[in-house]
Amino acid sequence: MNLDSILLAMLKEPTTGYQLKSAFDQNPSHFWPAELSQIYRTLKRLEESGFLKVSTESSDRGPQRRVYRLTATGRKHLHEELAKEPVVISRQRLPYIAQLFFLHELDDLQATREFIQCIREQCITQLATYKKITQQAKAEYGGSLDDATDEAFHKFLTLDVGIRTSKARLKWCDETIEQIDRRLTKGKRKAGAKKRSSK
Amino acid sequence: MNLDSILLAMLKEPTTGYQLKSAFDQNPSHFWPAELSQIYRTLKRLEESGFLKVSTESSDRGPQRRVYRLTATGRKHLHEELAKEPVVISRQRLPYIAQLFFLHELDDLQATREFIQCIREQCITQLATYKKITQQAKAEYGGSLDDATDEAFHKFLTLDVGIRTSKARLKWCDETIEQIDRRLTKGKRKAGAKKRSSK
DNA sequence: TGCAGCATGTAATTTGTTACATGATTCT
DNA sequence: AGAATCATGTAACAAATTACATGCTGCA
Numbered sequence: 247m248n249l250d251s252i253l254l255a256m257l258k259e260p261t262t263g264y265q266l267k268s269a270f271d272q273n274p275s276h277f278w279p280a281e282l283s284q285i286y287r288t289l290k291r292l293e294e295s296g297f298l299k300v301s302t303e304s305s306d307r308g309p310q311r312r313v314y315r316l317t318a319t320g321r322k323h324l325h326e327e328l329a330k331e332p333v334v335i336s337r338q339r340l341p342y343i344a345q346l347f348f349l350h351e352l353d354d355l356q357a358t359r360e361f362i363q364c365i366r367e368q369c370i371t372q373l374a375t376y377k378k379i380t381q382q383a384k385a386e387y388g389g390s391l392d393d394a395t396d397e398a399f400h401k402f403l404t405l406d407v408g409i410r411t412s413k414a415r416l417k418w419c420d421e422t423i424e425q426i427d428r429r430l431t432k433g434k435r436k437a438g439a440k441k442r443s444s445k
Numbered sequence: 446m447n448l449d450s451i452l453l454a455m456l457k458e459p460t461t462g463y464q465l466k467s468a469f470d471q472n473p474s475h476f477w478p479a480e481l482s483q484i485y486r487t488l489k490r491l492e493e494s495g496f497l498k499v500s501t502e503s504s505d506r507g508p509q510r511r512v513y514r515l516t517a518t519g520r521k522h523l524h525e526e527l528a529k530e531p532v533v534i535s536r537q538r539l540p541y542i543a544q545l546f547f548l549h550e551l552d553d554l555q556a557t558r559e560f561i562q563c564i565r566e567q568c569i570t571q572l573a574t575y576k577k578i579t580q581q582a583k584a585e586y587g588g589s590l591d592d593a594t595d596e597a598f599h600k601f602l603t604l605d606v607g608i609r610t611s612k613a614r615l616k617w618c619d620e621t622i623e624q625i626d627r628r629l630t631k632g633k634r635k636a637g638a639k640k641r642s643s644k
Numbered sequence: 645t646g647c648a649g650c651a652t653g654t655a656a657t658t659t660g661t662t663a664c665a666t667g668a669t670t671c672t
Numbered sequence: 673a674g675a676a677t678c679a680t681g682t683a684a685c686a687a688a689t690t691a692c693a694t695g696c697t698g699c700a
Contacts, residue, residue, distance in 0.1 A: 247540040247541070247543045247544040248540070248686095248687085249687080249688090251543075251544075251547070252543055252547070255547035255550060262650095262651075262652090263651080263652075263653090264650065264651050264652075265650095265651095273546075274543065274546065276535065277537075277538070277539040277542035277543050277546065278538050278539070278540075278543050279536050279538070280688085281688080281689070281690085282651095282652090282653090283653075283654080283655095283688095283689085283690085283691095284687080284688065284689080286652070286653060286654095287653090287654090288687095290653095310651080310652085311650090311651065311652090312651090312652080324547075324550065325550070325551060327544075328544060328547060328548055328550055328551050329551065329556065330544075331560075331563055332540075332541040332544060332545075332560060332563050332564050332567070333540045333541060334567065335541055335564065335567050335568075335571070336475065336567065336570075336571050336574075337478050338476075338537070338539075339476070339477050339478070339660095340476040340477070340537075341446040341447070341477075341531075341532045342446070342531040342532060342534055343476040343603050343606065343607070344446045344450075344451055344473060344476050344477050345446040345450075345526075345527060345529075345531060345532075346531075346599060346602060346603055347472075347473065347476065347599060347600065347603045348450070348451070348454035348527060348599075349527055349599055350594075350595040350596045350598070350599040351454060351523065351524070351527055352524060352527050352528060353595065355595065357528065358599070361530075361531060364530050364531050365531050365534065368531070368533065368534050368535065369534075371535075372534070372535050375535075391624075392627075392628070392631065395549075396549040396552065396554065397549045399549070399628070400545060400546060400547075400548055400549040400557070401546065403545060403621055404542050404545055404546045406617060406621070407542065407614065407617045408542070410613045410614070410616070410617050411610050411613050411614060413613070414609045414610050414612070414613035415606065415609070415610060417609070418605060418606045418609050422602055422605070422606075425590075428591075429591070429598070432591065447658095447659085448659080448660090461678095461679075461680090462679080462680075462681090463678065463679050463680075464678095464679095478660095479660085480660080480661070480662085481679095481680090481681090482660095482661085482662085482663095482681075482682080482683095483659080483660065483661080485680075485681060485682095486659095486681090486682095487659095489681095509679080509680085510678090510679065510680085511679090511680075538688095645700100646699105646700095647698105647699090647700090648697100648698090648699085648700105649696105649697085649698090649699105650695100650696080650697080650698105651694100651695085651696080652693100652694080652695090653692105653693085653694085654691105654692080654693080655690100655691085655692075655693100656689100656690085656691085656692100657688100657689080657690080657691100658687100658688080658689075658690095659686100659687080659688075659689090660685100660686080660687075660688095661684100661685080661686075661687095662683100662684085662685080662686100663682105663683085663684085663685100664681105664682080664683075664684100665680100665681085665682080665683100666679100666680080666681085667678100667679085667680090668677105668678080668679085669676100669677085669678075669679105670675100670676085670677080670678100671674105671675085671676080671677095672673100672674090672675085672676100
């Protein structure tokens, strides 16, 4: 899965680049952020590949809009991409884990504690966002998942995995902070003992 | 955190690009994969920035080796990077989530089931890897976390968050497959009812 | 008058992937 | 003799980030 396929998938209705960006920010941005400039460039390339076709329309307000439509070739390409096996999930770059891994270099457990605290806050914000979207989605399909469309069901699944991993991470943060605190008091005791023995 | 900082952090001992790649594959590759070609390019740039200095040494076996050493400027730069706040974790690209989100387009729940199954297998493999490394690490620091060095402690933390998120994801896979199966049998019942009513 | 929102892009740079190219030593 | 390991890179391409550049409409 790449931005190309995501844009093709979002083009069920003829849309402009600007509108796509707004739609992006509503939902796919949680698992795939993208800048407007990148969207425009990608749309252009997709058009050159024959996956999209454009028509220029003048709107009542603002400048002319370039409306993109999915072609049959584009739809076929999308379906091929969707039918692929999922990418190897372990080949992800996790900058915050990398930073934590090397943070011992600072030789400052208090700094590590603040680092985890910061991640903890992000988890809470993220959880709140996921839950808000879940509520909105529930309102759309009535509340009972069994009656939801396949589209709503798939959307629910992505939210669910997000909520679960955020919760797991949050719990990790809490227990890690406790462990750091134990380490910090233990360190102080040792330092105290050292002081007493050296005088 | 980027590859630059990771390489600086890994250069506690003077090392060659090739050795760095081996070390990479042992550990940081779980949260930051990198190819040799990229490592060489980055080392070159870091040297040009004055963060590293090189000395060419002839080895007893194989061609000459270029041994990189961290400079004082490099160490300072690394510490600045480490002291930064963690990056926004929600701005991650999760291709498999994106694919799942749009998978309803195929209109084939069975395909979604296989997709989740595939992710499930990856989770299991990943969990096994994490646990193996945890065992190795434990052997190094004796078994009791309280007595572990700060370095071992930080390493443990990164493994722990990996294990927890993998477990959460695995549980999600299992419960999702159950839900899909319920949906599939329900769909069949409906199709059957339709058939009966139409004849 | 100035700001927010609609609407379109280009340019430069950085980062990551894949393929190619070379050559020595050691083990089987 | 050939494969594996050590050891170095270049080149081409793809993807993503950041900054810049433009201009209209409607509202306060």
